[in-house]
Amino acid sequence: MAVLQMQKISICALKKNRKAILETLQSMGAMEMITQDLETEEFETLDVTGQRAAFDRNAAQADQALDILQSYVPENTSLLSSLAGKKLIERKSFYDAINRQDKHMSVAKKIIACEKQIAECKANIQRMENQRESLTPWLSLDVPMNFEGTRLTSFLLGTMAPDITLEKIYSILAEQAPEASSIDVTIVSQDRDLSYVTVICMKADEAIVEEALRTNGFAKPSQVIADIPTAMVKQIEEDIVQEQGKISQATQAIEALADKREILKTVSDYYRIRAQKYELLGTIPHTKETFFVEGYVPAQKADKVLQVMSDKFQAVAETEDIAEEEETPILLKNNKFSTASEPILESYGLPHKGEVDPTTIMSVFYVFFFGLMLSDAAYGFIISLVCGILILKFPRMSSGMKKSIQLFFWCGLSTLCWGVLFGGYFGDIVDVVAKNYFGVDVSIKALWFVPLNNPMKLLVYSMLFGTIHLFVGLGIKGYMLLRDKLYKDFVCDIVFLYALLIGLILILLPSDIFASIAQTKIVFPASITLLSKILAIGGAIGVLLFAGRSSKNPGLRLALGAYELYNLTGWLSDVLSYSRLLALGLATGVIASVVNQMGSMVGTGIFGTLIFIVVFIIGHVFNMAINLLGAYVHTNRLQYVEFFGKFYEGGGRPFNPFKSNTKYVDIKKEDLSL
Amino acid sequence: MSELGIVYALLGAAVAVLLAGAGSSIGVGIAGQAAAGVVTEDPSKFAKVLIMQLLPGTQGIYGLLVGFIVLSKVGLLGGGAAALTPQTGLMILAACLPIGIVGLISGKYQGKTSAAAIGIVAKKPDQFGKAMLFPAMVETYAILALLISILAVTNIPV
Numbered sequence: 001m002a003v004l005q006m007q008k009i010s011i012c013a014l015k016k017n018r019k020a021i022l023e024t025l026q027s028m029g030a031m032e033m034i035t036q037d038l039e040t041e042e043f044e045t046l047d048v049t050g051q052r053a054a055f056d057r058n059a060a061q062a063d064q065a066l067d068i069l070q071s072y073v074p075e076n077t078s079l080l081s082s083l084a085g086k087k088l089i090e091r092k093s094f095y096d097a098i099n100r101q102d103k104h105m106s107v108a109k110k111i112i113a114c115e116k117q118i119a120e121c122k123a124n125i126q127r128m129e130n131q132r133e134s135l136t137p138w139l140s141l142d143v144p145m146n147f148e149g150t151r152l153t154s155f156l157l158g159t160m161a162p163d164i165t166l167e168k169i170y171s172i173l174a175e176q177a178p179e180a181s182s183i184d185v186t187i188v189s190q191d192r193d194l195s196y197v198t199v200i201c202m203k204a205d206e207a208i209v210e211e212a213l214r215t216n217g218f219a220k221p222s223q224v225i226a227d228i229p230t231a232m233v234k235q236i237e238e239d240i241v242q243e244q245g246k247i248s249q250a251t252q253a254i255e256a257l258a259d260k261r262e263i264l265k266t267v268s269d270y271y272r273i274r275a276q277k278y279e280l281l282g283t284i285p286h287t288k289e290t291f292f293v294e295g296y297v298p299a300q301k302a303d304k305v306l307q308v309m310s311d312k313f314q315a316v317a318e319t320e321d322i323a324e325e326e327e328t329p330i331l332l333k334n335n336k337f338s339t340a341s342e343p344i345l346e347s348y349g350l351p352h353k354g355e356v357d358p359t360t361i362m363s364v365f366y367v368f369f370f371g372l373m374l375s376d377a378a379y380g381f382i383i384s385l386v387c388g389i390l391i392l393k394f395p396r397m398s399s400g401m402k403k404s405i406q407l408f409f410w411c412g413l414s415t416l417c418w419g420v421l422f423g424g425y426f427g428d429i430v431d432v433v434a435k436n437y438f439g440v441d442v443s444i445k446a447l448w449f450v451p452l453n454n455p456m457k458l459l460v461y462s463m464l465f466g467t468i469h470l471f472v473g474l475g476i477k478g479y480m481l482l483r484d485k486l487y488k489d490f491v492c493d494i495v496f497l498y499a500l501l502i503g504l505i506l507i508l509l510p511s512d513i514f515a516s517i518a519q520t521k522i523v524f525p526a527s528i529t530l531l532s533k534i535l536a537i538g539g540a541i542g543v544l545l546f547a548g549r550s551s552k553n554p555g556l557r558l559a560l561g562a563y564e565l566y567n568l569t570g571w572l573s574d575v576l577s578y579s580r581l582l583a584l585g586l587a588t589g590v591i592a593s594v595v596n597q598m599g600s601m602v603g604t605g606i607f608g609t610l611i612f613i614v615v616f617i618i619g620h621v622f623n624m625a626i627n628l629l630g631a632y633v634h635t636n637r638l639q640y641v642e643f644f645g646k647f648y649e650g651g652g653r654p655f656n657p658f659k660s661n662t663k664y665v666d667i668k669k670e671d672l673s674l
Numbered sequence: 675m676s677e678l679g680i681v682y683a684l685l686g687a688a689v690a691v692l693l694a695g696a697g698s699s700i701g702v703g704i705a706g707q708a709a710a711g712v713v714t715e716d717p718s719k720f721a722k723v724l725i726m727q728l729l730p731g732t733q734g735i736y737g738l739l740v741g742f743i744v745l746s747k748v749g750l751l752g753g754g755a756a757a758l759t760p761q762t763g764l765m766i767l768a769a770c771l772p773i774g775i776v777g778l779i780s781g782k783y784q785g786k787t788s789a790a791a792i793g794i795v796a797k798k799p800d801q802f803g804k805a806m807l808f809p810a811m812v813e814t815y816a817i818l819a820l821l822i823s824i825l826a827v828t829n830i831p832v
Contacts, residue, residue: 344803346803347800347801347802347803347804348803348804452743452828455824455825455828456825459821459825576818577814579817579818579821580814580817582821583736583817583820583821583824584817586739586824587735587736587739587820590739590742590743591735591738591739591742593742594738594742597751626728626731626732626735629725629728629729630732633729633806633810633813634810634813636803636806636807636810637807637810637811637814640803640804640807641807641811
């Protein structure tokens with residue numbers, strides 16, 4: 001439960017060491033840089049846009065080559081491989097790759113060029129296929145399409161309406177060009193849209209024949225080729241085969257380069273790291289001989305950074321504590337169990353400056369409530385088992401993913417415990433199987449009680465857990481006030497509220513309403529009854545008088561106090577909100593029983609057993625998934641709304657150190673002790 | 675006379691399952707349309723928006739839960755239906771109303787909220803935790819209704 005103490009570090013060093021220092025800092029990944037505008041007459045910054053763009057471009061090229069490789073030679077990836085994390089490579093092989101970067105980049109360029117060629121060839125094939133398509137109707141023509149006729153005859157070629165017939169054409173010509181003689185009309189082919197027609201007539205009659213035809217819808221084709229269609233189609237087909245040959249050649253070339261994938265990943269990451277370095281380099285102020293960087297380091301790592309800087313680079317480096325009012329980046333440090341729930345806190349917001357890190361306390365309640373909502377021993381066991389195997393099998397998965405899986409591991413254990421307490425093992429599977437197959441009534445006794453048989457009891461306990469949760473939240477607020485020595489606020493905001501709430505609870509416990517819920521009458525001795533009244537009234541007066549103390553106007557002050565008292569209804573609704581622990585807990589058990597009952601409806605024969613097994617597997621997977629989602633969402637809600645609402649604001653900025661942000665590989669950490 | 679009691683009880687179970695289920699299907703449908711839109715743009719958000727889409731699905735499950743408790747309480751599942759008076763039957767019907775009606779309405783509105791939350795995930799995927807809260811707020815009232823329905827059904831003497 002701690003927000004790591006940060007220190008400010010300033011490093012001043014010789015300019016000749018600049019790149020080496022930045023690279024060392026980058027590989028240490030312990031320092032967040034402060035970029036500032038110091039550009040005055042003494043200081044200037046380097047213009048690095050050119051280099052940076054070059055590195056970015058190279059990284060993008062390598063990425064593009066990798067994408068192409070992936071689409072032509074897909075890497076075998078299983079569903080779980082996304083959990084495997086980045087590959088760890090030796091520093092030496094990283095540098096080996098860098099030393100031959102030009103060669104590797106030429107591989108990337110070749111892959112990209114091959115891809116481009118494939119795209120061009122495909123476009124060519126498409127174009128040629130279109131051409132072939134347009135020639136198809138003319139295939140039976142055995143003269144070139146631009147044939148104009150012989151010495152005495154003219155040759156007309158064109159399209160007409162699809163429903164035209166030879167008789168019709170002859171009759172049109174006879175009617176509209178009666179003087180023309182010796183006409184020969186051929187319909188080459190007809191399809192749904194057009195008729196493809198050739199007409200041979202005497203040269204002298206060409207004009208009138210063409211005119212007569214044109215008025216009846218005759219049109220010359222837009223594309224006329226100077227070759228016999230069949231020969232042309234043959235040519236096109238040969239060309240297509242040739243282009244396809246080129247495609248398969250280029251594809252083979254790409255496939256042959258598939259083994260360069262790993263090296264391309266490394267090189268791509270190298271350019272990425274360099275681009276990040278240059279991005280920073282462009283913001284660092286320097287003089288003629290020296291340069292200066294400033295940043296935050298976690299206090300525990302500060303000495304190490306100082307030592308490396310002074311021993312290795314003879315740089316002047318010093319740390320200082322951070323001024324009270326300065327917002328520092330936030331880095332959390334928790335024990336092994338609580339670290340797992342850091343992502344839950346992060347998604348709400350990191351603590352802002354001066355706030356305590358509630359992760360440890362939250363993690364306990366989180367796991368507790370999660371188990372209570374799911375509450376089935378078998379489900380809990382499965383979840384823990386799966387998460388445990390994943391953690392062991394993929395030790396290098398990304399840290400956020402690892403934390404989440406660890407969290408579910410713990411939640412699974414908690415679910416297992418609650419399941420044993422409530423007697424839920426796949427719902428009531430033991431009862432159902434024992435009854436249907438062995439004809440005996442056997443059931444695993446609940447260690448505590450069965451919620452479905454006594455929901456009121458669990459309701460009371462849910463609210464009790466809720467009250468504890470809320471009181472702890474208020475307690476943390478009190479702790480922060482005490483820590484900051486705001487004793488007056490502590491008494492006015494915390495003590496009075498506690499007194500009021502505890503008093504009200506003590507008054508409520510012996511009442512008839514509570515007795516009807518809890519089914520037991522609680523009778524307090526007179527002293528406690530009196531104490532409860534004193535606490536409640538004293539607390540109420542305290543809140544009424546002091547909650548609005550920031551206001552000078554006495555009327556307004558009382559009004560604010562009264563409003564604060566009215567806010568007690570908020571506490572009521574907060575506590576009632578914990579009834580979801582009961583509702584979701586019941587939901588798991590009841591749906592599991594529905595599944596078991598449905599499965600056992602068919603009977604106990606071989607067929608019935610088969611059906612039972614199928615229904616059992618599908619039903620319980622569904623139930624587990626839907627209730628897992630429900631438990632996750634509602635546990636989050638209880639933390640975020642009810643618990644954090646009492647004391648926590650969040651809004652801290654996460655610590656974002658200058659480090660090698662790679663995409664594909666992790667490079668083994670350099671031994672910094674030297 | 676005693677037949678009418680079981681009819682009322684069954685009507686109650688039907689109301690719980692039917693209305694709450696209808697609410698969930700409307701809600702999941704609304705959220706699903708938004709989710710499909712996000713996945714067209716960015717398939718990598720599939721898992722996140724799927725969770726969002728499923729959030730309004732719980733009302734239907736709560737309805738099923740109450741329906742099932744009613745069926746097992748009146749003995750319809752075991753084969754021998756209990757002889758209910760019409761009064762008891764009507765009581766069971768009344769007990770089923772909260773989850774039915776609240777399930778219908780909250781399912782629909784949770785669906786709309788989920789669709790809006792999917793919009794958050796589309797633009798700011800890192801705000802998933804907060805986005806998930808808004809639909810979960812709507813669900814609170816379905817849970818409260820479920821609670822009363824369960825408590826009422828289990829405590830009606832048969």
